[in-house]
Amino acid sequence: MPSDIQPRPGILDIAPYVGGASTLAGGGKVYKLSSNENPLGPSPKAVAAYRAAAETLARYPSSDHADLRAAIGKVHGVDPARVICGDGSDEVISWLCYGYAGPGDEVLYTEHGFSMYKICALAAGATPVAAPEIERRVDVGNLLSACNDRTRLVFIANPANPTGTLLRHDELTAIAKGLPPRAMLVIDGAYAEFAEDYDAGLALVEARENVVMTRTFSKIYGLGGLRVGWGYGPAEIIGVLNRLRGPFNVSSAGLATAKAAVLDVAYTAHCKAENAKWRGWLRDELAEIGIASDEAHGNFVLARFGSVEQAQGADAHLRKAGIIVRQVKGYGLPECLRITVGDEQSCPLLIGALTEFMKGRG
Numbered sequence: 568m569p570s571d572i573q574p575r576p577g578i579l580d581i582a583p584y585v586g587g588a589s590t591l592a593g594g595g596k597v598y599k600l601s602s603n604e605n606p607l608g609p610s611p612k613a614v615a616a617y618r619a620a621a622e623t624l625a626r627y628p629s630s631d632h633a634d635l636r637a638a639i640g641k642v643h644g645v646d647p648a649r650v651i652c653g654d655g656s657d658e659v660i661s662w663l664c665y666g667y668a669g670p671g672d673e674v675l676y677t678e679h680g681f682s683m684y685k686i687c688a689l690a691a692g693a694t695p696v697a698a699p700e701i702e703r704r705v706d707v708g709n710l711l712s713a714c715n716d717r718t719r720l721v722f723i724a725n726p727a728n729p730t731g732t733l734l735r736h737d738e739l740t741a742i743a744k745g746l747p748p749r750a751m752l753v754i755d756g757a758y759a760e761f762a763e764d765y766d767a768g769l770a771l772v773e774a775r776e777n778v779v780m781t782r783t784f785s786k787i788y789g790l791g792g793l794r795v796g797w798g799y800g801p802a803e804i805i806g807v808l809n810r811l812r813g814p815f816n817v818s819s820a821g822l823a824t825a826k827a828a829v830l831d832v833a834y835t836a837h838c839k840a841e842n843a844k845w846r847g848w849l850r851d852e853l854a855e856i857g858i859a860s861d862e863a864h865g866n867f868v869l870a871r872f873g874s875v876e877q878a879q880g881a882d883a884h885l886r887k888a889g890i891i892v893r894q895v896k897g898y899g900l901p902e903c904l905r906i907t908v909g910d911e912q913s914c915p916l917l918i919g920a921l922t923e924f925m926k927g928r929g
């Protein structure tokens with residue numbers, strides 16, 4: 568019987584987010600290279616802070632996150648007063664949509680953009696719009712052409728997920744300068760720490776009134792299970808987001824663990840160096856066996872196969888070898904597989920299995 572109880576328009580258009588698979592039929596050891604997690608795990612100091620937090624679980628957490636914001640300010644060179652911490656950076660993305668876009672407004676991202684932008688736009692009742700990319704790269708001209716007086720938010724992940732490509736500072740600046748007056752540029756820096764010579768868009772946030780940056784503890788900090796992220800931007804915008812934020816949105820364990828993680832700059836540098844080493848190795852080895860990929864700026868490589876069938880065959884072959892990577896059909900890249908950069912154990916295993924696959928097919 569049809570019910571009169573119906574959600575707001577747009578909600579049923581949301582295709583729920585699908586995370587990377589983590590198990591395979593048959594058990595056995597699994598190498599999970601499907602969710603861009605840090606293969607080295609979090610800093611041992613972060614783990615110690617998490618354990619210590621067990622002693623104070625009866626207490627509510629800080630609601631202003633002052634200690635964590637101060638630590639972020641110190642390490643990243645930002646003003647702690649304009650940092651806001653979320654239940655993952657996904658929460659910051661959703662506040663931006665709820666705070667700035669509603670029915671009749673447009674939320675813009677690009678062809679292969681991260682799926683949370685569309686989900687959050689629809690949840691807020693706004694209209695999601697995707698601008699075409701060129702060769703898996705955000706194109707400034709296409710993006711600005713897709714803007715109009717209904718555009719409120721423009722989301723760009725830089726480096727992008729799942730393509731791994733990076734816009735230069737001058738390109739980001741051109742976007743920020745070219746936006747209509749009521750639109751804001753959100754630079755999603757989930758993978759910013761892995762890129763060379765990149766400030767995550769910080770100079771642009773500081774220079775302009777219409778740019779916000781989001782960051783996360785889920786990727787280089789190895790804390791995807793903890794759910795902590797943050798945003799940084801003009802005081803007025805952060806003030807709006809703080810009105811939408813639940814008072815205890817980050818747990819006490821989350822605050823203490825993230826603080827210890829961000830302060831352990833030597834460990835972060837180690838993770839960055841290991842990632843760069845294995846990322847370069849993976850690209851070279853893939854090229855060697857005839858699998859193309861773009862220069863990768865995050866902690867994953869987008870492997871491009873000759874056809875959709877070949878990509879699916881490779882995925883099936885990897886699964887048999889206990890290796891899970893990510894199919895990116897949903898991102899309009901059915902001939903590609905997104906492969907998280909692993910460690911000294913999983914990277915050679917992956918290349919071994921793909922070499923076998925590429926030989927066997929001829």
Ligand SMILES: *Cc1c(COP(=O)(O)O)cnc(C)c1O
Nearest residue numbers: 655656657681728757783785796
């Ligand atoms: C992983 C990822 C995030 C981070 O999400 P969290 O909620 O912080 O775990 C944000 N944006 C992109 C593009 C990502 O790939």
